[in-house]
Amino acid sequence: MPTTDYYEINARAYFERTNRIDPAPILTPLLRHLRAGSTILDIGCGSGRDLKWLKGKGFKPSGLERSPTLAIMASEHSDCPVSIAxxxxxxxxxxxxCILLIGTLVHLAKPEFPQALRSVMRMLKAGGIMLLSMKAWGGSxxxxxxxxxxxxxxxxxxxxFGRQELTILEHTRSRSLLGNRDVWLGYILKSGQ
Structure with a gap:
């Protein structure tokens, strides 16, 4: 089954599993780098958990989600606009x-990663901020x-990041908030463009 089908078929279970997690440990460091009212795009917004949290902090978040069912659920949960694309x-x-990529690019083959970063950077303002997290170790x-x-x-x-002229402002290494064995690398990046 293609990965995109997984999220559409299992939208309700995915929503329930991820929505209950407090996003504060992931998102709070980002607040140091944003002004009140900043526009934020959460790519792969899933349950809308992060959209809701950011809206509650006074930001202007919107989401992007490939799964139509998750997009509807995220928009209803967060009261934020979510585009399906x-x-x-x-x-x-x-x-x-600012653009969030929290676990969003984990399914991309490594050769597609640079193109994904370029696609994201064209959506950022000059000097914009990106929050990206990826699973740690190597291989697949x-x-x-x-x-x-x-x-x-x-x-x-x-x-x-160096090839794309992205500056690392902060870096974290942490265990998954889902309580499994996964380790995540988190980066707050600034675009040089």
């Missing part, structure tokens, strides 16, 4: 102050449900 095809109505892994996850080392990601 693919990252590579999306034509944003504005350039954003297949989950019991058939999804393939790309695993990254810090050095691989730093190399890609």
């Amino acid at each position: 693919d990252l590579f095809e999306y034509q944003p109505p504005i350039h954003y102050d 892994e297949k989950s019991e449900d058939g999804r393939v996850f790309q695993l990254w080392s810090d050095s691989e990601l730093r190399r890609e």
Whole structure:
């Protein structure tokens, strides 16, 4: 089953599993780098959990989600606009102050990663901020449900960020908030363009 089908077919279960997690540990560091009222695009917004949290902090978030069912659920849950589109095809109505990619690019094959970063950067304002998280280690892994996850080392990601003229403002390494064995690398990045 293609990964996009997984999220559409399992939208309710995915919503329930991810929505109950407090996003504060992930999102609070970002607040140091944004002004009140900043526009934020959450790509792969899933349940809308982060949209709701950011809206409650006075930001202007909107979402982008490939799964139509998740997009509707996220919009209803967060009371934020959510567009249904693919990252590579999306034509944003504005350039954003900040873009979130929280676990969004984990299913992309590594050769597609640079193109994804370029697609995201064209949606950012000059000097915009990006919050990106990826699964740690190296290679790839297949989950019991058939999804393939790309695993990254810090050095691989730093190399890609350098190629795209992204400056690392903050870096974290943390265990998954879902309570499993996954380790996540988190980066707050600033666009040089």
